[in-house]
Amino acid sequence: MNIENAKSQMRKGMxxxxxxxxxxxxxxxxxxxxxxxKDADLLVVEGTLYPLLTRMKNGGLLKYEWQESTQGPPxxxxxxxxxxxxxxxxxxxxxxxxxxxxxxxxxxx
Amino acid sequence: MKKNITINxxxxxxxxxxxxxxxxxNYLDAIRQHFRKEEGGxxxxxxIEGRIGELFTELKSSGVQAITIEHVESxxxxxxxxxxxxxxxxxxxxxxxxxxxxxxxxxxxxxxxNSNTASTSANSGTKPNSGTRKKYYRDGNDxxxxxxxxxxxxxxxxxxxxxxLGYVLFVVLWNSVSNWAIFDHFNFVxxxxxxxxxxxxxxxxxxxxxxxxxxxKMKGIDVTPQNLADELAQQAKxxxxxxPYPPKSKQHGCLNAFMTVMGVLVKIMIGAFFLFMxxxxxxxxxxxxxxxxxxxxxxxxxxxxxLIPIYTEHxxxxxxxxxxxxxxxxxxGYCALHSLLSSSGKTAPMSMSQRWMWFGxxxxxxxxVTVCGVNISKIAHKHxxxxxxxxxxxxxxxxxxxxxxxxxxxxxxxxxxxxVWHIHTEIGQYYDDRIRYFSAWDDxxxxxxxxxxxxxxxxxxxxxxxxxxxxxxxxxYLYAIADEKKLQTAIPANGEQGGNIWxxxxxxxxxxxxxxxTYGGIVASNDSTGxxxxxxxxxxxxxxxxxxxxxxxxIPTFTNAPCYCTWVNxxxxxxxxxx
Numbered sequence: 001m002n003i004e005n006a007k008s009q010m011r012k013g014m015x016x017x018x019x020x021x022x023x024x025x026x027x028x029x030x031x032x033x034x035x036x037x038k039d040a041d042l043l044v045v046e047g048t049l050y051p052l053l054t055r056m057k058n059g060g061l062l063k064y065e066w067q068e069s070t071q072g073p074p075x076x077x078x079x080x081x082x083x084x085x086x087x088x089x090x091x092x093x094x095x096x097x098x099x100x101x102x103x104x105x106x107x108x109x
Numbered sequence: 110m111k112k113n114i115t116i117n118x119x120x121x122x123x124x125x126x127x128x129x130x131x132x133x134x135n136y137l138d139a140i141r142q143h144f145r146k147e148e149g150g151x152x153x154x155x156x157i158e159g160r161i162g163e164l165f166t167e168l169k170s171s172g173v174q175a176i177t178i179e180h181v182e183s184x185x186x187x188x189x190x191x192x193x194x195x196x197x198x199x200x201x202x203x204x205x206x207x208x209x210x211x212x213x214x215x216x217x218x219x220x221x222x223n224s225n226t227a228s229t230s231a232n233s234g235t236k237p238n239s240g241t242r243k244k245y246y247r248d249g250n251d252x253x254x255x256x257x258x259x260x261x262x263x264x265x266x267x268x269x270x271x272x273x274l275g276y277v278l279f280v281v282l283w284n285s286v287s288n289w290a291i292f293d294h295f296n297f298v299x300x301x302x303x304x305x306x307x308x309x310x311x312x313x314x315x316x317x318x319x320x321x322x323x324x325x326k327m328k329g330i331d332v333t334p335q336n337l338a339d340e341l342a343q344q345a346k347x348x349x350x351x352x353p354y355p356p357k358s359k360q361h362g363c364l365n366a367f368m369t370v371m372g373v374l375v376k377i378m379i380g381a382f383f384l385f386m387x388x389x390x391x392x393x394x395x396x397x398x399x400x401x402x403x404x405x406x407x408x409x410x411x412x413x414x415x416l417i418p419i420y421t422e423h424x425x426x427x428x429x430x431x432x433x434x435x436x437x438x439x440x441x442g443y444c445a446l447h448s449l450l451s452s453s454g455k456t457a458p459m460s461m462s463q464r465w466m467w468f469g470x471x472x473x474x475x476x477x478v479t480v481c482g483v484n485i486s487k488i489a490h491k492h493x494x495x496x497x498x499x500x501x502x503x504x505x506x507x508x509x510x511x512x513x514x515x516x517x518x519x520x521x522x523x524x525x526x527x528x529v530w531h532i533h534t535e536i537g538q539y540y541d542d543r544i545r546y547f548s549a550w551d552d553x554x555x556x557x558x559x560x561x562x563x564x565x566x567x568x569x570x571x572x573x574x575x576x577x578x579x580x581x582x583x584x585x586y587l588y589a590i591a592d593e594k595k596l597q598t599a600i601p602a603n604g605e606q607g608g609n610i611w612x613x614x615x616x617x618x619x620x621x622x623x624x625x626x627t628y629g630g631i632v633a634s635n636d637s638t639g640x641x642x643x644x645x646x647x648x649x650x651x652x653x654x655x656x657x658x659x660x661x662x663x664i665p666t667f668t669n670a671p672c673y674c675t676w677v678n679x680x681x682x683x684x685x686x687x688x
Contacts, residue, residue, distance in 0.1 A: 030156065030160065031160070031163060034160075044189070045186075045187065045188060045189020045190070046160065046187055046188045046189065047140075047157060047188040047189035047190075047191070048189065050153045050156040050157050050160070051144065051147070051153045053156070054149045054152050054153045054156065055149070057149075058148060058149050071166055071170060073118070073119035073120060073121055073159060073162050073163070074119075075159070075163070076156070076159075
């Protein structure tokens with residue numbers, strides 16, 4: 001079994017959930033999302049994020065508005081939609097279940 | 110020193126090196142290509158482009174004057190290859206394949222990200238990825254004629270020089286092999302030139318690897334931004350060194366010089382070939398045009414007279430074939446010109462569909478001309494047979510004229526021998542080689558030959574027939590028919606020696622040496638052995654009516670004698686009235 005493979009699959013699976021978590025309390029620029037995910041070691045290449053954001057936006061989970069920047073081009077400012085918040089609640093539940101299961105499995109021995 | 114350009118990204122201007130720009134453009138193109146199929150793909154690509162702009166702005170504010178290729182490389186590493194950008198789609202299950210694909214490239218991506226950016230040209234990206242299918246390209250950077258063989262070396266592996274030498278050897282060997290009897294069945298194709306035709310075909314149909322992307326595909330390396338960057342860096346290095354070819358082919362200096370000389374020679378030959386085609390094209394073109402504009406709408410005199418009946422009887426076939434011939438000559442010329450222009454950057458190279466279209470059209474015209482050519486040759490053959498047949502036998506015009514002049518007719522001829530000039534007239538073997546005589550020969554027994562002349566409006570009386578003849582065996586007769594009564598006498602079978610004419614001349618000359626003007630030549634002929642000619646006489650031909658038919662025959666049913674001879678010559682028939 002390839003450890004890198006398993007790790008990257010885990011990361012990928014969590015990415016959407018983490019983005020929703022990041023935007024739960026305040027909206028953020030794409031670059032902020034990138035930096036935070038990178039800090040959390042969830043993102044290897046930045047490019048992964050853009051298709052994901054677009055898909056989540058198209059799926060109605062996210063919305064954005066253009067914000068003028070003092071230097072450089074205007075930037076997208078992402079926020080959760082109501083659907084996004086609802087999905088986040090669902091995912092929270094799912095995550096707790098998974099975490100529970102994993103904990104139970106860990107403590108079995 | 111590097112050329113620098115300014116680019117505009119979302120209203121922001123950035124100074125960027127030209128090679129860096131090229132890499133960036135390739136990268137963004139690859140991204141757009143990658144997300145093209147996806148919903149919102151343009152938006153994703155725009156976002157990434159925007160991110161790059163953002164990173165450029167950061168660079169600018171940190172004091173970078175011009176963005177270099179290293180900057181672009183590190184940005185690309187940061188953002189990642191398009192292949193790495195897949196993420197779990199909404200339905201999830203369909204994503205299994207891409208995920209496993211990703212995992213193979215992600216560690217590599219990390220590893221490359223960790224490695225020193227400056228050393229990219231050292232590892233030069235030559236990590237042929239097993240997942241990438243090599244594509245055949247001609248190598249535009251390492252070519253002697255068209256880069257077909259260096260392309261093959263890239264595709265199949267091996268040294269280009271080895272491929273070139275191998276090919277030259279192959280052409281030579283093929284030439285000796287093509288003489289083998291088995292190829293007789295394929296003689297409609299110039300068999301010897303098949304390897305050369307293959308080369309030309311590949312040179313025309315295979316694309317030339319010019320862009321870094323194509324060069325990567327040619328080498329079978331994944332087209333990723335990193336590899337593109339490496340390829341660009343390598344090319345820049347080669348250009349900087351002023352080397353026409355990659356350094357590796359420089360190792361074999363002497364052989365390479367030889368190949369270069371060969372290349373120049375071949376180029377000259379190709380040039381000569383195209384010149385020849387061009388001249389042929391002009392000749393055919395002028396011929397066709399002059400037919401259109403000639404006032405009588407007739408063929409100009411310089412066109413082969415055998416084509417005239419084709420033109421008058423089958424104008425459509427004639428014109429169609431003519432135009433197809435023009436196309437056969439025009440298409441390669443046009444394509445060669447186009448490739449010359451595109452290689453010097455004056456026009457865009459032909460697209461694959463255009464190449465295939467021209468190629469298909471060319472093949473179609475070749476097939477058309479072949480089919481038409483067969484028909485034309487059939488028609489021409491028909492006309493030829495019509496013009497060259499005398500009384501049912503194939504005979505050229507000289508022979509026909511001799512028959513007509515001497516008023517002889519063919520009474521017997523082998524109907525099977527129509528393809529061979531068995532019955533004809535000759536000059537050369539009589540004592541005076543300007544004198545023409547009737548001749549007939551056969552591989553076997555000549556038992557079917559008869560020539561005859563009829564003299565009419567004769568007055569009754571007694572006639573004598575003489576003729577000068579020769580044959581090689583019993584069975585040939587001089588005959589005369591008067592009042593339905595046949596007289597005949599055998600032609601002495603002296604073969605090609607002696608004969609009574611030669612004997613007589615010898616006697617006359619020995620009696621009177623002063624007669625050498627008349628007889629000397631006859632005596633001396635055939636190394637003083639004679640040519641076998643005999644004067645044959647039929648006496649006492651009694652005529653009460655007015656017609657005598659006479660001639661030479663070898664037909665046993667006519668002569669009532671078996672025939673053993675294989676050839677007969679005859680001339681100087683003379684019918685005299687004796688009384």
